[in-house]
Amino acid sequence: MSILVDEKTRLLVQGITGGEGSFHTQRCIEYGTKVVAGVTPGKGGSEHLGVPVFNTVEKAVAETGANASLMFVPPAFAADGILEAIDIGIPLVVCITEGIPVLDMVKVHRYLKGKSTRVIGPNCPGVMSPGKCKAGIMVGEIHLAGNVGVISRSGTLTYDVVSQLTSLGIGQSTCVGIGGDALPGSTFVDILELFQADQNTKAVVLIGEIGGTTEQEAAEFINHKMTKPVVAFVAGSTAPPGKRMGHAGAIITGNAGKASEKIKMLSKAGATIARNPSEVGLATKKVLERL
Amino acid sequence: MKVHEYQAKVLLAQYGIPIPRGKAASTPAEVIEIAAEIGSDVVIKAQVYAGGRGKAGGIKTANGPAEAKKAANQLLGTRLVTHQTGPEGLPVSTVLVEEASNVARELYLSILIDGASRLPVMMASEAGGMEIEEVAQSAPEKIFKSYIDPAIGFQPFQGRKLAYGMNMDGGQTGEATRLMTNIYKLFMDKDCSLVEINPLVITANGKLLALDAKLNFDDNALYRHKDIQELQDKEQEEPLEIQARDWGINNYVKMDGDIGCMVNGAGLAMAVNDLIQYCGGRAANFLDIGTLNNTERVVNSFRMFTADSRIKAVLVNIFGGMARVDVIAKGIVEAYEQMDIPFPVVIRLAGTNLEEGQRILAESGVRFTQAKDFYDGAHKVVEAAKGVAK
Numbered sequence: 316m317s318i319l320v321d322e323k324t325r326l327l328v329q330g331i332t333g334g335e336g337s338f339h340t341q342r343c344i345e346y347g348t349k350v351v352a353g354v355t356p357g358k359g360g361s362e363h364l365g366v367p368v369f370n371t372v373e374k375a376v377a378e379t380g381a382n383a384s385l386m387f388v389p390p391a392f393a394a395d396g397i398l399e400a401i402d403i404g405i406p407l408v409v410c411i412t413e414g415i416p417v418l419d420m421v422k423v424h425r426y427l428k429g430k431s432t433r434v435i436g437p438n439c440p441g442v443m444s445p446g447k448c449k450a451g452i453m454v455g456e457i458h459l460a461g462n463v464g465v466i467s468r469s470g471t472l473t474y475d476v477v478s479q480l481t482s483l484g485i486g487q488s489t490c491v492g493i494g495g496d497a498l499p500g501s502t503f504v505d506i507l508e509l510f511q512a513d514q515n516t517k518a519v520v521l522i523g524e525i526g527g528t529t530e531q532e533a534a535e536f537i538n539h540k541m542t543k544p545v546v547a548f549v550a551g552s553t554a555p556p557g558k559r560m561g562h563a564g565a566i567i568t569g570n571a572g573k574a575s576e577k578i579k580m581l582s583k584a585g586a587t588i589a590r591n592p593s594e595v596g597l598a599t600k601k602v603l604e605r606l
Numbered sequence: 607m608k609v610h611e612y613q614a615k616v617l618l619a620q621y622g623i624p625i626p627r628g629k630a631a632s633t634p635a636e637v638i639e640i641a642a643e644i645g646s647d648v649v650i651k652a653q654v655y656a657g658g659r660g661k662a663g664g665i666k667t668a669n670g671p672a673e674a675k676k677a678a679n680q681l682l683g684t685r686l687v688t689h690q691t692g693p694e695g696l697p698v699s700t701v702l703v704e705e706a707s708n709v710a711r712e713l714y715l716s717i718l719i720d721g722a723s724r725l726p727v728m729m730a731s732e733a734g735g736m737e738i739e740e741v742a743q744s745a746p747e748k749i750f751k752s753y754i755d756p757a758i759g760f761q762p763f764q765g766r767k768l769a770y771g772m773n774m775d776g777g778q779t780g781e782a783t784r785l786m787t788n789i790y791k792l793f794m795d796k797d798c799s800l801v802e803i804n805p806l807v808i809t810a811n812g813k814l815l816a817l818d819a820k821l822n823f824d825d826n827a828l829y830r831h832k833d834i835q836e837l838q839d840k841e842q843e844e845p846l847e848i849q850a851r852d853w854g855i856n857n858y859v860k861m862d863g864d865i866g867c868m869v870n871g872a873g874l875a876m877a878v879n880d881l882i883q884y885c886g887g888r889a890a891n892f893l894d895i896g897t898l899n900n901t902e903r904v905v906n907s908f909r910m911f912t913a914d915s916r917i918k919a920v921l922v923n924i925f926g927g928m929a930r931v932d933v934i935a936k937g938i939v940e941a942y943e944q945m946d947i948p949f950p951v952v953i954r955l956a957g958t959n960l961e962e963g964q965r966i967l968a969e970s971g972v973r974f975t976q977a978k979d980f981y982d983g984a985h986k987v988v989e990a991a992k993g994v995a996k
Contacts, residue, residue: 390826416827417719418797423754424724440927454927454928454957469873471925475980478925495872498724524873527721550876553861554892555884557690561857561872561894562827569739574880591884592877597972 316515317489318464319407319435320383320508327352327381327405329372329396332363335411336387339452340364343385343463346449351379372399383407385441387390393437401432409450410436410500413423414593417563420498427500434500438490440470440562450553450602451492453477463508463599466503467522469496470531472550472592476522485541485603488516494507495528495562502532511541518544518602520595521586522595523577525551528566530577538584544602545586548595549574607823609837610653614819618803620790623785625816638671640703647706650677654696655842657737657820657977658688664698665707675704693782697841707815707994712771712805715786717793726754726793730768734805741972760790774808781814796834797827810933826872846891848913853906855893863888865991866920866949867909868904870929878923881981887988890916892982897928903936905944912945918994921987923980926957935963939970948977950990954983 321324327344330336331353341364344350350366361368369375372384378464388396393412400408401423415437427434435442441451445458447541453470457478465480465487467473477490493499493507503521510516521540523530530549539547552574554560556567567573582588586600589595613631619625627644629759630653631637641648652664659665660919666677678701705903712734720727731749733741743750750771752764765783774782785806795803800822828835840848850858857872861879865887869875872894879889887917893910911917924934934955941947954977955963967974975990977983 319871332982339610368775391829392655394791412825415800416797418756418794418827421719421724425756457957467873469871469877471869471871472873472877474925474927475874475877478956488655497719497721502655520871524876529721532722548877550873552880553889554876554879555861558859558892559825560859560876560892569737587669591881593881593979595608 316513317447318441318490318509318513318516320444320448320450321443322447324383324450325349325351325381326448326450327354327372327375327379327384328366329354329384329386331355331366331368331387336566339387340366341580342455343449346455348448348450352381363525365508371381372403372405375383376403376405377599381405381544383409383450386410386412389411390414392466394423397434398426401426401430401548404430406430408432408434408500409439409441410434410440411441411452413438415496416470417497420496421469422497423500424498435491436494437459438496440473441492443490445487453490457481458490460488462488462515462517464488464513464516464519465490465522466519466566467492468508468524469550473522475592476520476595479593480520480599483595483596488513495564496561497564499529502529504536507536507541511543512544517541517606518546518599520599521547523547523549524562525554525560525567525574526562526572528572531580534580534584534586537581537586544606545550546589546595546599546602547581548589549577549581607825607834607838608655608822610655610700611651611819611835612653612700614821615816617792617796617821618816618819621788623788623816624706624814625819626707628702630700630702631678632682632700634675635729637674637701637703641668641674642671644703644705645784648674649704649706650674650681651702651704652681652686652698653700653702654698655839656688656690656696658690659686661732662686662688664688671922688831699841700889707807707817709807709817710810710811711808713807714741714787714804715806716802716804717789717799718800718872720753726756726790728752728754728760728764728768728790732772735809738804754790754792754960760787777816778808778812785814796831797824798822801993814892821892836886839926843943846910849913850910852910854903855895855906855910856892857892857896857912861889861891863890864916864918865889865987866914866917867891868895868907868920868922870897870924873887874923874925878921878984880986882921884985884986885988887991890914891936895929897979900932901935901940902934902935904934905941908941908945908947911949912947917949919952919987921983922953923983924955924957926955926959932959932965932966933956935966939972940965942970949994952977952983952987952990954978954980
């Protein structure tokens, strides 16, 4: 098993005809993902990369039975695209787009209340269940199917960690990039819940960073609800306060959002802390050996 | 993005929020003129992108043209150091000259996005004039919050709750609610990330007045607010960070060490800086080149390093995903062709098109130290920087 995406995922790509959309859709197809539809308003009725293109998400879902959407829509229009997908009741939306205004995401979250759709991202690498489905922009080859769940706010740092795991022979059940924005669609806690319930996941690697409180909330969850071991690394110990470190959500304001605070709480909750990012693989190996 | 207090107050006034009578000035002559126009006692406030100005001597009162001139001379053309600026301070090129107010009570009011509820939250406190973080520590019961549903907007009952929370009397709550409604409107219209009025004062004759104002804006939304973009004062920002942006490197932050870093991805870039410190060195910058596949940004990153006299060694750490290693390698070779690179360079490459990238570097004859992984790269660059220091 895995979480969020698997061999039953029928992927729809919003923004399939754009540069990024085209490039990564091709990579997803090559990986074996079932890409069943694309949506680009104005290009309905055409075909792109061998995939039928529709004007609306509604039509695409009705005609192809798509059950997940991968978004490459430009930032000014992305929130509207997410709303369109939520409106149809698609179970999963994975939004890659970076640079969506915060107030647009406030609207999205408001609209999500009482709805069944789960949003991953924005500003994320996507979701990957090795050997089953790649719904994102991560490099396929570095992954290996297995029993460790990975959750991260970062892209390339996750690739580094995943390739450490793979080179040690540790496979992954699912890798989820929740994204670097201030208001992610899903939080660490949301994904930890799924991994805790997933029979195939034996341990979880969590890659956090400065800014916000999602790691602190994760610590609470790990402390009270998690029976599976968690290995954690938090990036940004050396980041100066008041500076946005690349990601919109990665900023220390006053004393809030510091890496030290997050590490302290995760450690107290029983997570194994990797003090340096190149030790995450070995730390996970040790944790698995103790199971 | 930040703006100056005087610019924030112009926006507040546009939304019907009362502010003291006053104007911005950039010369002592202008200061005297505005002070004369106002007639009474004036307050002269240094305009810098930082708080803590009062304690740092950046706010002065003056009675009459002679005192106004003296205060103007003490502030204009200097650099103001506050607890938020760092030791080098920020340049004072503009001051705000305002009518001095007769203050009866100092309150606090702000609005921002709450990460947990993902809603705008209006916060009010009767403990105005001090930093809200301090109030949250010492007297959290004095902070009142209203979470706003964007579907229906700010509601009068929320205003009353906050106004009574600030111990206003019945006559003031209506005015306070109107003011809060307008602040909410400003916040939403202009894509603010923060509107903070500290202090919001009640004057001796019972009127509400925004005595200070801090406005921050969501960088991701600036594309739809050209008027706000134009307010940016580049002089208030770190010159190296301005330079980086001009060269197309949007994710650059100056740090206080001597090791230059070029990384793809923000999380990885932060982790590289952490690892350098773990290995006993200090990074001179955070630099995420992003995922754009062109060599120019790589060349410009090296331009940044050669322009930065602090740099003793450079670490390039690339994990190719969207970014391709061969393109990065070409960029490095171009940088060596275009400029004299006086410092040792350690390179760690992994991911998409690795072999091609390694071949390009090997065949170019460029001198560099190869690192086999993340840790090895950090370790080697710290050693290299120490070697240069000796």
